Amino acid sequence: MDRAERPGVPLSVLDTSPVVEGSDPRRALCNSVDLALLADALGYHRYWVPEHHGMRGVAGSAPAVLVGHLASATRHLRVGAGGVLLPNHAPLVVAEQFGTLAALHPDRIDLGVGRAPGGPRAAVEAVRPERERTAKTFPEQIAELRSYLDPAEDAPVKAIPVLGGNTPQVWLLGSSTASAELAGELGLPYAFAHHLAPGAAAEATRVYRERFRPAESGATPTTLVSVSVVAADDDDRAHWLAGPIRLKVLSRARGRRILLPSPEEAATHPLPDGDGAPGLLTGSPATVAERLQAVLDETGADEVMVTTPVHHHADRLRSYELVASVADRLRPVTPGP
Secondary structure (H helix, E strand, O other): OOHHHOOOOOEEEEOOOEOEOOOOHHHHHHHHHHHHHHHHHHOOOEEEEOOOOOOOOEOOOOHHHHHHHHHHHOOOOEEEEEEEEHHHOOHHHHHHHHHHHHHHOOOOEEEEEEOOOOOOHHHHHHHOOHHHHOOOOHHHHHHHHHHHHOOOOOOOOOOHHHOOOOOOEEEEEEOOHHHHHHHHHHOOOEEEOOOOOHHHHHHHHHHHHHHOOOOOOOOOOOEEEEEEEEEOOOHHHHHHHOHHHHHHHHHHHOOOOOOEOOHHHHOOOOOOOOOOOOOOEEEOHHHHHHHHHHHHHHHOOOEEEEEOOOOOHHHHHHHHHHHHHOHHHOOOOOOOO
């Protein structure tokens, strides 16, 4: 059966290339290639990598470079940025980079754009000074980017690689109703970071659909939600594997940033009662399917993008295998008025 004809809701991957305790950036990036190959074989729909700067626990700093490498290593996946932080870049350069990728990998490249800084202030200032990041508003930056991706015949400046239709699919990323409003008004597909702001997901996706204005004939609202998931063969093991995530969240809240420890190490640190990682879904395949369906019921999303920051690479691969095994149990929901 062709991927496009498979029942259920499309599943995708969001991979930050996590640098865990005892590892290094090279190993993290090699693990990303390994995971992308597995996702390709399992039938995942897309594979996105983010942009972060100066964060020692994240090796994903150069999405255009990594997207090109992953697209070359895989055959079926749509590969993209989730996302390029547009204020950090000249829109022309982004259009040229992703136009080149789209020319080399036709109909497989996504360009998600966001406006978050992407790292600590000193690192972000080193990427691009604030006066340049804010010289134009974010909507103006998006408009400029789109003008390069679909240039007028008489445009004085063109992103040459995009000519001939070599364009990525553009998505707007966000974790608030403000981003949802903008995505709707621009008529762009919208990716909501449920893993960062689970409590705002339902409202944001509702606002997006209400504000949606088609940018071209026939366009309809399109949403995905990125969800943090840890799946294992049973609920207890999944909870144990998620211990490092909870410990890292707690440490950050206490002002101490750590690399993701092993579950064995995390188990030696008693954690307070309550959910230290809101929105994290853990469990056996049956439990995860039930909880992912609840997210779909709440948001009416068309697609689920899974991020799984666990310590051991083998456990991460296994989690994605188990999530893929329940894909046909997930059903799309027609959003209410």
